[in-house]
Amino acid sequence: MRKIPFTSSRQMFTTVLMGVLIYMAGVASAAGIPNGADNFYKSDKVAVQKVSFKNQFDMQVAGNLVLPKGLDRTFKSAAIIVGHPMGAVKEQSSMLYAQKLAEQGFVTLAIDLPFWGESEGLPRNLVAPEVYTEAFSAAVDYLGTRDFIDRERIGVVGICGSGSFAINAAKMDPRLKAIATVAMYDMGGVARNGLNHSGTVEQRKAMLAKAAEQRYTEFTTGKGIFLNYLPVKLRPDADPITREFWEFYRTPRGIAIPKGRTLELTQNRMLTSEVRFVNFYPFNDIETIAPRPLLFITGDQSHSKEFSQDAYKLAAEPKELYWVAGVGHVDLYDRVDVIPWAKLTSFFTKNLGK
Structure with missing residues (x-):
């Protein structure tokens, strides 16, 4: 894989915000909705209940509790928490996973991270990795106090950025008994170093200086400055990674606008907020x-595969790095024909039972 250096601090800002650099694997994203994409899948084999619960920051975390139809509530079931991609909401990718796993007999809980979707938190779209991490433990609190859930059999799936938040939670919370990540993004690593460590310390310092100076403006005006790095209309010269994300978040394939939010603000975040990832x-x-x-699942053509590889190298046994052939990062958000459902099911069945 060819290493492509930054040529300006502006590129570093862009990378921090989305990991948007030249697409290393050279996989072109197809126009329109790709084959097998079914982000808004609706299963007739499950029942969905809206729930909410408090975290230790006294904020309401919203979620969808997904139950297999006919679930015997006199029996204590295994449960799986599902975390959405960074900057997304539970209706984007995580509800697909929650329903597919519930079809296999698991109780699942797809959550909105604080500051996103239907969960509490102001200002909206705030980056707060400690609060994101806490949301997974709060979800364990909720599930482990349901009389039909076995609190010794609770696992988690983290998709994209939520993979890093789920791992962070599992380090502190031994109640998470089995941890899977899909197309994981290390949000701290990409903020500090860019993709494939193509950034420099000088570029990181320039980014931090820009964010620090921008705080004065936000303080005096009382308004956050949102960078529109994923615009409604795609620029003709957009790089392949931007195009890959745009074709999910800005088309009918993946649009899921939280109540009261606009399309322009979905995904987009403040630089002054995003720099918190530098210390994550x-x-x-x-x-x-x-x-x-x-279990680390990634595509062998994914621009984010380095993060699953890094985590796998550092983790202790038992661990597994599972490659999905021929697919990129966003493919694993919603392409039901390539997502390895059997692998996820066998992993959680082996380690949690049903």
Whole structure:
């Protein structure tokens, strides 16, 4: 894989915000909705209940509790928490996973991270990795106090950025008994270094200086400055990674606008907020999760595959890095024909039972 350096601090800003650089694997994203994409899948084999619960920051976390139809509530079931991609909402990718896993007999809970979707938190779209991490433990609190859930059999799936938040939670919370990530993004690593460590310390410092100066404007005006790095209309010269994300978040394939929000603000975040990821190190001490099992799923054509590889190298056994052939990052959000459902099901069945 060819390493492509930054040529300006502006590129570093863009990378921090989305990991948007030249697409290393050279996989072209197809026009329109790709074959097998079914982000808004609706299963007739499950029942969905809206729920909410408090985290330790006294904020309401919203979720969809997904139950297999005919679930015997006199029996204590295994449960799986599902976290959405960074900057998304539970209706984007995580509800697909929650329903598919519930079809296999698991109780699942797809959550909105605080500051996103239907969960509480102001200002909206705020980056707060500690609060995101806490949301997964709060979800365990909720599930583990349901009389039909076995609190010793609770697992988690983190998609994209939520993979790093789920790992961070599992390091501190031994109640998470089995941890799987899909197309994981290390939000701290990409903020500090860019993709494939193509950034420099000088570029990171320039980004931090820009964000720090921008705080004065936000303080005096009382308004956050949102960078429109994923616009409604795609620029003709957009790089392949931007195009890949745009074709999910800005088309009918993946649009899911939270109540009261606009399309322009979905995904977009403040630079002054995004820089918090510079101090986020989810893979530090990842080996302490053992002997609880870790499964890292990524595409062999994914621009984000380095993060699953990095985590796998640092983690202790039992661990597995599972490659999905011929697919990219966003393919694993919603392409039901390539997402390895059987692998996820076997992993959680082995380690949680049903």
